[in-house]
Amino acid sequence: MRINLAGAALAAALLLTGAAHAERLTDKPLVDAAWLTEHLGNESLVILDIRDVAENVDPYAAGHVPGSVAARYSDGGWRVTVNNVPGMLPPTEQIQATIAGLGVNEDSQVVIVPAGTNASEFGGATRVYWTFKVLGHDAVTILDGGYAAWTKANGAVSTDAVTPVAGDFKAEFRPELLAGVAEVTAAIESDANLIDARSVAQFIGQEKTNTVQTLGHIPTAVNINFDKFYDAQNASFASPETIKQLAEAAGVANQSDFIAFCNTGHLASIAWFGLSEVEGLKNVRLYDGSMAEWTADPSRPVVTN
Template sequence: MTTDSQRPLVDSAWLKGALDRPDLVVLDVRTPPAGGFIPGSIHSDYAKAGWRATVDGVPGLLPGTAVLERLIGGLGIRNGDHVVLVASGLSAADMGNATRVYWTFKTLGHDRVSVLDGGFAAWSDAGHPVVTAAATRPAATFTAAPREDLRAPLPVVAAAVAGGSVPLLDARSAEQFEGKAKSPQARVPGTLPGAVLIENSAFYSAAEKRFLPADAVKALADQAGTGESTITFCNTGHLASVSWFALSEVAGIDGVRLYDGSMSEWTADPSRPVKNGPAA
């Protein structure tokens, strides 16, 4: 049975009723926050606080365990807390702030974490109370129990590309997948050889401010030919976290991993093959 603290998604009505729980921590990861805050929530800027690291010129990588323990403990989050993550909710890309931090908590072995479906936009649209300033908490000790099964590091991705049997899911736009456009983070345009495309926005309704239900996510995955053991990627592991969250957590598909280095890391070495790239 899935308890409240193990539900990947919670809605604003549930959160409003849970605000007084002593083990609940509402962590706002908007960049920047606008329009106020959920009462009692703390804020950590996704883009500035250190949730992602640049290593050897590659942006967006998972920081070291000790770095994350200090970041999370410094926010006053303890191992026993149920963390609910709040993004702006206006688009799938916005929700990536919450899904990437959710994935980070999971890689640290912290399963008591949820995403507020629709983010702050859904909260405010529902007419729930808003305060002008974020709260603070005294620093605490957070101890990670890292797990390796949710992340696809470069050697795993290289083996998947070479083997051709592991589903590779590009979460970017069709233009970037087809090599018609390029992110500044990628050295060249194109995608991973063997990859298929499901744009991250397909998994989230910006109009309704909610993720698609599990059956709809599974239908998209089936149509694209992805499923168990899929590796999701984008340019820096942000948009791909939305796809990872939808497949792994909403739909419950086994073995889905996120390639946090994504195309920024893959294209840094000119010897690595690229589909739809300059020579295509």
Template sequence: MNTRALLTTAFSAGLLALTSAAHAGPAVTPLVDTDWLASNLDDPDLAVIDVRSAIDGSNAETFAAGHIPGAVYASYTGAGWRQAQDGVPGKLPPVERVSNLIGSLGVDNDDSVVIVPAGVNSTDFGSAARVYWTFKYLGHEDVAILNGGYQAWVDAGGDVATGASQPQAADFEVDLQPELLADTAAVEAALEGGDQLVDARPAAQYSGEAKHPAARAAGTIPGAASLEQQLLVEAGSARFLDRGRVESLIETAGIDGDGPVVSFCNTGHWAATAWFALSEVAGLESVALYDGSMTEWTQDPSLPLAQGQQALTELLN
């Protein structure tokens, strides 16, 4: 072998070693099933985070009564994944606080992370989607959601452990991806620039017939397409639709994914499900999430609102 070939081989081997070191955990896709999780559960670089919470009627006692072996508990509503800020619920907390939370769960940058919701409905799936988005915003690529959640694990006959989780704290370093988070100014710019806005709320809120209690007024952002989050998950579960069905809904909604897209809802919760569908399932590029959403947008009476639009359910009918 000549010198150039030897150098090339050595470089390739070194690059492979660096890649392996950077991705020590098992390879994940945005959604993993119970069979995948069962076969990888003993991997020391796999972190399973159970985010069951008051949204699905769960708490720490529920987790202690039964959970996936090796999982750690971090309630979506109680652990600190979101916070109220200036009258707006559900905002992303300071990055240092979130990274400290993740480290306290024993998760480091070498880990592949699987997030486990309860598995009861689409709003419950939104808990996992928002935590998934948080990991992506912090620059952690190796993250997945257990499709169907804990209920799917139980239904599949998976082993169940009991007792509280006692993780050993780890260092979790952040590599922010600011393009994934939109604030009000960014949404104003998107509106003026003709970028695609996507409203994940139910039909009545999209059309302006109803509103969130924390919103000042009803309506949606002018020009926003409707992608109702409950249509993206199989009814009565937290099983996400397959890519073909998601793309069909996106097409029916008239969503143009050729340019930047911003998803929103009331508090950035349902918006995470729409973001997940657009970015992680359909594979659209340049999709951001507006965590302040309509509760923040409507605080400023000078910002425009539209009413009377046809939601996706009406378009489907």
């Protein structure tokens, strides 16, 4: 009788460490339609369709990846207003309950499916991805190109709504992935790299959104426009080579300790994802409150050059 010692050792390790440390299906931040097709039906797989209702049409009801759960980005509980600042990470217990309610367990492999229409819309996927990471769940990835790529690859489509059974997801908060006012203030005086992911016009103070009180940007920040992280021609995320070039052009290549920000922490998640997860740079944080929070206090410095 032949005994598979490696398999026995793995099984024993899983018993000792618990389900939360079960083997991930992938360690890649992005997967394609072929990968998702291959893993459909896997018991550990939880597919979150984050597409929003548009023009009174629910895209999930019209068709979705088989087995996926509706988890709309805009009104699905992913972001809330905190101290009059919009788009913030919800309190840990609240977002933990939201995620568990979507059927996510501690050992689930989560796949996030956006629409795949443009760079800003893809920011919903990167923001949800960051949410899982900051809550301590590493087994998360994004379908590159979103639902558009899925249908282009002739992936199976279902109109059967999935009612998830609540999972046992538990958050293990990682403060090192999140920056606040104190960290940004310290970064201005240190070697930390502040990355403004907004448009050039907003960066130089020609334009602003209604969520921001003052024209301009945080001192010492460099601008890497969020849409540079997106390959519009192929409707996919930018390659590691492209992101490296962006970092070089901004003068931050081969460095560590970054804080990405935008207006409300949505577009900044695209830069965070590109620099941290795709390019693999170290110590990249997201300033959740971004310019909406920073400019709420007129004593905080803002510059236009």
